[in-house]
Amino acid sequence: MRHKTVALILIGLSVVLACAAVVVLRVRMLSGGPEAVDVTAVTPADYAAAQPAPDQTPTPEPTATPEPTATPEPTETPWAGPLVKEQSVPVPxxxxxxxxxxxxxxxxxxxxxxxxxxxxxxxxxxxxxxxxxxxxxxxxxxxxxxxxxxxxxxxxxxxxxxxxxxxxxxxxxxxxxxxxxxxxxxxxxxxxxxxxxxxxxxxxxxxxxxxxxxxxxxxxxxxxxxxxxxxxxxxxxxxxxxxxxxxxxxxxxxxxxxxxxxxxxxxxHYVPDGREYAVPQTEAPAEDAGDTVTDAPAA
Amino acid sequence: MKKIVICMIVLGLVLTLTACGGGGSKKDVDLDALASELTASAAFTMDMGQYAMQPELAAPTYGYDAADVASAKFFYNNGSAEEIFLAQASDEEAAARLEQLCEDRTANQQTVLSSYNPDAIPRLQNAVIARSGVYVALVVANDAAAAQTVVDKYMK
Structure with missing residues (x-):
């Protein structure tokens, strides 16, 4: 009787230990590293961030996007010169x-x-x-x-x-x-x-x-x-x-x-000066002369 | 009586000769016709008609007071130094000033152009400058004699 009890206890203990081992193993598979991770908090981003690097520490932040190291000046546009390019609209x-x-x-x-x-x-x-x-x-x-x-x-x-x-x-x-x-x-x-x-x-x-x-x-x-x-x-x-x-x-x-x-x-061929100008129109046929608009004075 | 008549005839002749001589003609000069005939002539190396310029550019070019000129025609070839300047001055005093400015211009142009446009120098040295009443003409042409002929036709 006593033996049976001991055996049952031993068996139960083994089962418990085996289950615990399974859990631990699964956790290790998910974390990829020696350190334990709260499995319930792992997101796909964390997973991506936790991919193999032996020395990589798990990212505590929910987002894994690396922070930019330098922000370029947004206001300065590169100078397009020195050659003045042809513009599609002539100036008057x-x-x-x-x-x-x-x-x-x-x-x-x-x-x-x-x-x-x-x-x-x-x-x-x-x-x-x-x-x-x-x-x-x-x-x-x-x-x-x-x-x-x-x-x-x-x-x-x-x-x-x-x-x-x-x-x-x-x-x-x-x-x-x-x-x-x-x-x-x-x-x-x-x-x-x-x-x-x-x-x-x-x-x-x-x-x-x-x-x-x-x-x-x-x-x-x-x-x-x-x-x-x-x-x-x-x-x-x-x-x-x-x-x-x-x-x-x-x-x-x-x-x-x-x-x-x-x-x-x-x-x-000009550099825009920030002002608006009426678009010079080509000379219209005689019958439409009234529609011609130009900023240039008559010769 | 005879002496009186002779004196009157002589006086009349003297007055007629005085009226005809010196001081320049008082006739009107058709500047448009003169310009047309000059530009059509063979006096220039290139067709001067294509070198017509805005008359208001003549004042800064010659240095005259715009009030001195009633009307003007101006042609200038900046490569050959040939030019035609025809002006109706506001009065005869202004015409005299314009004539002097034309003399000054030809002299100055010789100085400026001597270093890089030697062909222009003889043209400037033989420039035709004429004044008739309130009218002034300056013509710098490759063939000064041909230009002079045309100018004389209108201004003499």
Whole structure:
């Protein structure tokens, strides 16, 4: 009798121990580690977080998303320059109403031949001189300080193609620094040197290769100074890559019709200034003339 | 009696000669016609008609007071330095000032362009500058003689 009792006790004890062992084993399987986890609190996220790493400690937080280590500045958008891209909507004359222009005789054609008055005709917007170079531009830039320009267009290069790059870069940086200080909110454009004719390239000292090298330098300066670069050069080239001979009297300057290409380029290559402008419409047929809307005054 | 008649005839002749000489013609000059004939002439290296500019650009280009000019026509080829400036001044004194400004401009252009546009220098040196009453003309052309002929036709 006594033996039976002892046997029964032993058997019962074994059963209990076996059950306990099963429970412990199951818990270990779920936790994956040596440390015990409250099984009832385990969620799929915890499971994912608890996946094998021998030294990994179980995550007490209900969410396992790792905390970001650095938050990037949300307000600063990367600068998209220096090359001014073509815009889908051209701007009217009103965009240029607060523009100032600094440069040489090539630039002057934009003023002289601006017969549709896309650009301001008032000479107080124009600071140019025949044969002016960037090295001599500071006094003219200083005069511009008297005006509140929202955009400044700069055209130099044809008169200084033979100068060394370090001198040129220093001169451009000086003038740009000056303009940025006087017009801190202005959009500053460096315009490319314009092409020369094949005759000029072959027979005179002004070489197309020098023009192209100068333009490469201008892009570098624009990038370093965070100003914009207007690549007008290809627009003015003929099929042979030179300034067409029938538009130029001297291989450098060109006629009003060719300047119109430059003017048109300015209307489609611009940096938005935050203002809204009426969309320029193309000329309507005569019978619909009443619907034409433009900001440009009549020529 | 005879002496009196002779004196009167001589006086009349003297007065007629005085009226005809010096001071310039008082006739009106058709600036549009003069501009058309000049631009159509062979005096220039390129068709000057395409280089017509807004007249209000002439004042800052020449440095005159806008009040001195009643009307103007202005053509300028900034590559060849050829130009046509025709103006009707507000009065003869203003016309004299305009004429002087035209002289100053051609001299200044020679200085500026001598370094990089040598072809322009002879054109500027032979510039046609004319004044007739209140009318002033400046023509810088490749063929100065041809330009002079046209100007004389209207202003002499």
């Amino acid at each position: 004359a009103a965009y240029f109403a607060d523009a100032g222009f600094l440069g040489n005789s090539v630039l002057s054609g934009l003023w002289l031949y601006n017969n549709d008055l896309l650009l301001p005709s008032d000479p107080t917007h124009w600071f140019w001189q025949d044969s002016l170079t960037i090295m001599g531009a500071s006094p003219y830039a200083a005069q511009m300080a008297a005006y509140d320009f929202g955009k400044i267009y700069i055209e130099f290069g044809i008169n200084e193609l033979t100068y060394d790059q370090s001198t040129l870069q220093e001169a451009f940086n000086t003038v740009i620094d000056q303009l940025q200080a006087d017009h801190p909110n202005a959009i500053i454009y460096l315009m490319s040197v314009t092409p020369v004719s094949q005759y000029c390239d072959a027979n005179l000292s002004i070489k197309q290769s020098a023009v192209m090298a100068f333009n490469n330098m201008l892009q570098t300066i624009a990038a370093e100074q965070h100003v914009w670069y207007l690549d007008v050069y290809p627009v003015l080239c003929g099929p042979d890559g030179f300034l067409p001979s029938d538009v130029t009297p001297d291989g450098v300057h060109f006629n009003p019709a060719h300047y119109q290409l430059w003017l048109d380029y300015l209307t489609t």
